[in-house]
Amino acid sequence: MTDLNQLQADLSNQIAAAPDAATLEAIRVATLGKTGSVSALLKTLGSMSPEVRKLQGPAINALRDQVAAQLLARKSDFEAAELEARLAREQVDLTLPSPQRRKGSVHPTMQTMDEMVSIFAEMGFAVAEGPDIEDDFHNFTALNFPPKHPAREMHDTFFFNPGADGERKLLRTHTSPVQVRAMRRGNTAPPAPWIAAGQEPPIRIIVPGRTYRLDSDATHTPMFHQVEGLVIDKGIHMGHLKWTLETFISRFFETDAVMTRFRPHHFPFTEPSAEMDVGCDRSGGEIRIGTGSDWLEILGCGMVHPNVLRNCGIDPDVYQGFAFGMGVDRLGMLKYGMPDLRDMFASDTRWLAHFGFSAFQAPNPVSGLS
Ligand code: DAH
Secondary structure, eight states: OOOHHHHHHHHHHHHHHOOSHHHHHHHHHHHHSTTOHHHHHHHHGGGSOHHHHHHHHHHHHHHHHHHHHHHHHHHHHHHHHHHHHHHHHOOOOTTSOOOOOOOOOBOHHHHHHHHHHHHHHHTTOEEOOOOSEEOHHHHTGGGTOOTTOHHHHSSOOOBOOOOTTSOOOEEOSSSTHHHHHHHOTTOOSOSSTTSOOOOOSSEEEEEEEEEEOSOOBTTBOSEEEEEEEEEEETTOOHHHHHHHHHHHHHHHTTOTTOOEEEEEEEETTEEEEEEEEEEEEOGGGSOEETSSSEEEEEEEEEEEOHHHHHHTTOOTTTOEEEEEEEEHHHHHHHHHTOOOGGGGGSOOHHHHHHHOBOTTOOOBTTTBOO
16 A cells, blocks of 8 residues: 555655746646546545545545645746746836837828818718719710710720620729719619719719729829719709809818819710819919919819700709819819829828828818818
């Protein structure tokens, strides 16, 4: 029979001498583990006679309890020592300078768009949106672009490969297709909740969004931004269009001195159509608005073509409307003096830090636009 006192003394010495937590764990497994020595002793109880078990039972159980208690005590010694060591190691040096945090900024295009939205919101316009991936119907056909007509090629369109049904989707070349979505009677279940549903006139919307054309130079990028405007009501005429745009331009450039000029133009979806220029000064290598004798084209506009109204289920003998579309990035460049459109989308953080706006200064008509 094992000498329990001897065994206990041996184990006690081993536990006391264990240099680290891993050794201690090995001792625990070798004694109290499933096949450990103390566990083996406990198993012998079953085969003992009742008289022997009466003596041995309490003794072996006491040995098990003592070994377990000693292991636990030693383990918490190790844990306390480890904690002490970590606390000593992980000192915080409060005199160190804190790490530089990167500060994000609002992109000039988004700032410009927010400014435009806030000015038009003040005039009673609601914001409508449409998908970037459009179909031929919304981007061209419903807007009165004749089939196979060169006007259709006017925009250098990015087309997708035709789908199984032969339909060729495209990246919208302008925000004008959202006019169609907003006007169409029967368009009551748009493909996504944020896409404009057809409304009953009167309609007064602006449409900020991304647009795409195969074009790239100092004043063109393949992706750019437009804000579209649409007003449909009874008795709408060019005078409303002129007032709205002139009011917008002087609010946007924050001066009453802005001169505007409407030049006849052609768009398939408006009749008559015009381009609006603002008076500017180009001397000295930069463009300044509100002074000078030069003109700069800013936007396209016109009275909504009766065919477009008909395509959308609106009776042109009852309702008229005007529409306009302008390049957000270009107007932002003009306002904030950025020379090259391509820089806007180059993701150069130095450029963004220089031209970006604080997120805490969202433009609004009360506290100011910029
Ligand atoms: N969609 C035109 C373009 O991208 C801009 C435009 C012109 C929009 C006249 C209009 C409009 O709504 O009436 O060039």
